[in-house]
Amino acid sequence: MNRSHATAEEGSPGGRQWLTLPGQKRVLAIVHSLTYLKRMRDVLALFEGDFRVQVLFTAPPHVFSGEVPYALRELGSAVVPWEEATRERFDLALAAGPRGVSEVDAPLVALSHGAGYVKRISGLGPEEDGIPGLRRKDVMPDGATLPAALTIPHTEELRGLARSCPEALPITRVVGDPVCDRVTASLPHRAAYREALGLRADEKLVLFLSTWGPHSAFAKAETLLPRLAAELPKDRFRTAVLLHPNVFAWHGRYQVSAWLAACVRRGIAVLPPEAEWRSLLVASDHILGDHGSLSVYATLTNAPILLASSPEGEINPDSPAATLAATAPALTGSTPLPEQLAYAASQYRREEYAAIAARLTSCPGEFARRMRRVLYLALGLGQPAHEPATARLPLPVRPPEWSGPGASGAAWEVSA
Numbered sequence: 001m002n003r004s005h006a007t008a009e010e011g012s013p014g015g016r017q018w019l020t021l022p023g024q025k026r027v028l029a030i031v032h033s034l035t036y037l038k039r040m041r042d043v044l045a046l047f048e049g050d051f052r053v054q055v056l057f058t059a060p061p062h063v064f065s066g067e068v069p070y071a072l073r074e075l076g077s078a079v080v081p082w083e084e085a086t087r088e089r090f091d092l093a094l095a096a097g098p099r100g101v102s103e104v105d106a107p108l109v110a111l112s113h114g115a116g117y118v119k120r121i122s123g124l125g126p127e128e129d130g131i132p133g134l135r136r137k138d139v140m141p142d143g144a145t146l147p148a149a150l151t152i153p154h155t156e157e158l159r160g161l162a163r164s165c166p167e168a169l170p171i172t173r174v175v176g177d178p179v180c181d182r183v184t185a186s187l188p189h190r191a192a193y194r195e196a197l198g199l200r201a202d203e204k205l206v207l208f209l210s211t212w213g214p215h216s217a218f219a220k221a222e223t224l225l226p227r228l229a230a231e232l233p234k235d236r237f238r239t240a241v242l243l244h245p246n247v248f249a250w251h252g253r254y255q256v257s258a259w260l261a262a263c264v265r266r267g268i269a270v271l272p273p274e275a276e277w278r279s280l281l282v283a284s285d286h287i288l289g290d291h292g293s294l295s296v297y298a299t300l301t302n303a304p305i306l307l308a309s310s311p312e313g314e315i316n317p318d319s320p321a322a323t324l325a326a327t328a329p330a331l332t333g334s335t336p337l338p339e340q341l342a343y344a345a346s347q348y349r350r351e352e353y354a355a356i357a358a359r360l361t362s363c364p365g366e367f368a369r370r371m372r373r374v375l376y377l378a379l380g381l382g383q384p385a386h387e388p389a390t391a392r393l394p395l396p397v398r399p400p401e402w403s404g405p406g407a408s409g410a411a412w413e414v415s416a
Contacts, residue, residue, distance in 0.1 A: 024054040025091040025379050028080065028106060031057055033064040034071050034245035034273055036096035039113040042178035043094060046372040046388055052381060054078075058085040060100035066249040067273055074274070092148075092379050098141040107148035107378050110139070114293035115179070115360055116153055117160065118321035119314055131316050136165045146171055148378045151371065153177040154362040160318065173374050176367035179278060180360050183300045186282045186393040193283040196395040198402060199238060204285040206232065206239045206341070207303075208268075211292025212246035215311040221259070224308060224331075228288075229266040231337040238269070238402060240280055242294060245273035269399035279396045286341050288331070291321050299324065299357040304348040306331055306340055320359040327352055365390065 029044060031037045047053045057077045059068045072079055080088070082100070090106035096113035117131045127137060134157065140146060150172045152158070161168055186193070199205055208228065210218035217224070228239050241260065248256055253272070260270050271277065277294060281301055289295030290309040298305055299320070310325035329344045363370060368388035376383045 021051060021054075024052055025381060027053055027055045027379070028085060028090040028093045028104065029055060029057045029077075030085075030093055030095040030097075030101060030104065031059050031065075031068050031072065032062040032095070032097040032099055033249060034067040035064075036111075036113050037068065037071055037075075038245075039096050039111060039178070040094060042182070042367075043111060043371060043375070045391075046368060046375060050384055053379070056080050056090075058082050060085075060103075062097075062099055064246045064249040066252070067245055071274055092375070098138045100141075101147075102142035102145060109374060109378055110147045110150045112151065112153055112177075115177075115296035115321070116316075116319050117157060118291065118293060118296060118316055118319045120316045122313065130164055131160055134160045134164050139165045139168045149173050149374050151175045151374060153180075154359060156318070156359060156362070173370070174362060175370040175374060176363040176365075177361040178367045178371075179297055180300060180357070181365055181367045181390045182393050183278055183281060183297065184364065185390050186279070187301065189392060190282050193279055193393075193395060196398065197238075197283055198398040199283065202236065204237050204341075205280070205283055206237055206286045206288060207280055207284045207298075208239065208241045209287060209289035209292065209294040209298065210241075210243050210247070211290055211294070212244040212250070213314070215290075215309055215314055216244070216247075216292065217288070217290035217308040218243055218247055220308055224288075225260065225263045225268065227337055229263055229268055233338070234267060239267070240269040240271060240399065242271050242275075242277045242280060243273070244292060244294075248273040264401055267401055269401040271399070276394055276396060279393045282393065283396070286344070288341075291315050291325060296321050296324055296356070296360065299353040300360070302350060304328075304341070304344040305353070306344045320356045323356050323359070327356065 029040050031040065044055055047055060057072055058080045059065055060082045086103040088105065093101065093104050093106035093108045094111060095101045095108060096111040101108055112133060117133045120131050122129050132138060139150060146168055148171065150168055152172060152174055153176055155174050158169065158172065161172060208217065210216045232239060264270055281298055284301060284303040287295060287298045287303045287305040288308055289298065289305060290307060291311065291314060295305060305328040307325065307328045308331045315322050315325060329347060331340060368390050372383055372388050
């Protein structure tokens with residue numbers, strides 16, 4: 001059933017009887033997880049102001065989909081149930097992951113969702129092993145059908161794709177990275193981001209960044225976060241925890257909050273999974289991270305990086321994450337944290353980290369222009385007659401953990 005022909009009794013948001021603006025091109029955003037939704041919002045922003053386009057959302061079954069219904073409600077989006085989405089025809093589909101996309105009847109533009117392709121899988125067999133996102137099973141989930149376009153951030157990815165799925169090269173488009181462009185556009189305004197957080201000029205913001213999985217920095221949180229609370233002088237340091245949304249999706253907000261409750265009582269801010277983490281990167285002074293995308297994106301800033309975890313077996317050896325693992329100092333258990341942060345700062349060489357950051361995008365500042373061209377070509381529409389803008393990141397709200405007694409409990413500002 002095509003939603004444009006739904007009956008009035010069904011109350012469908014796409015039903016003809018309910019439409020105020022009929023005849024639009026229908027774009028389906030396939031949201032597997034909150035991580036994918038965050039990346040997709042930078043892409044969907046390229047349709048803003050275009051009354052020719054209607055964006056709809058759907059959420060296929062996924063192991064990390066737990067946070068998706070909440071996020072879509074907060075977004076106020078029109079949601080098509082997955083069972084309906086697989087029976088309808090759309091003018092374009094967008095997805096940052098492969099699961100279920102072959103069931104949707106629409107030209108597909110496939111998106112990346114992190115700092116390049118930083119992880120690898122090995123030891124699970126020829127079909128599973130490889131670089132997630134570039135494996136044949138990721139590019140052609142049904143084993144036969146190529147997407148209308150596969151978008152990648154850097155030309156370096158073409159080499160990996162040539163090995164794993166060479167037939168995808170003709171439909172691959174190098175578009176850059178929206179996180180790189182928005183962080184770069186915001187860095188000149190760093191003072192405003194710090195002021196919004198209530199940070200004094202002499203206070204240092206330490207970000208604890210963690211991906212998900214048993215080899216992540218969060219896997220060491222039981223011993224590491226109490227050290228952050230106990231060893232960093234509270235008159236000179238503020239600490240915020242940024243966890244991969246998959247941690248919340250699998251374990252649940254209640255459980256993560258319960259695990260970290262003691263740290264929160266000691267002044268460590270724990271951001272909810274929907275929070276705008278990129279603004280915190282702009283304001284940061286020190287990074288304590290791992291092999292995840294957030295730590296790699298931190299190379300865009302001037303913050304020294306100390307790695308709590310960098311498992312060689314999980315890192316794509318050709319990725320910026322591998323170079324970061326060989327460049328940044330590694331956390332030790334015997335030296336006080338203030339000394340280790342000071343050591344990382346003394347060893348920091350901006351040119352080394354800038355070289356890593358340069359591998360995140362081969363067309364800095366051009367994501368909006370390049371991606372919009374891909375989208376409108378796939379839709380068969382002319383682009384709006386103006387240059388697409390790269391918006392600065394929103395200012396964060398000071399976390400309640402830093403506000404002292406009587407704090408209002410204001411939430412962090414979510415991604416724009």
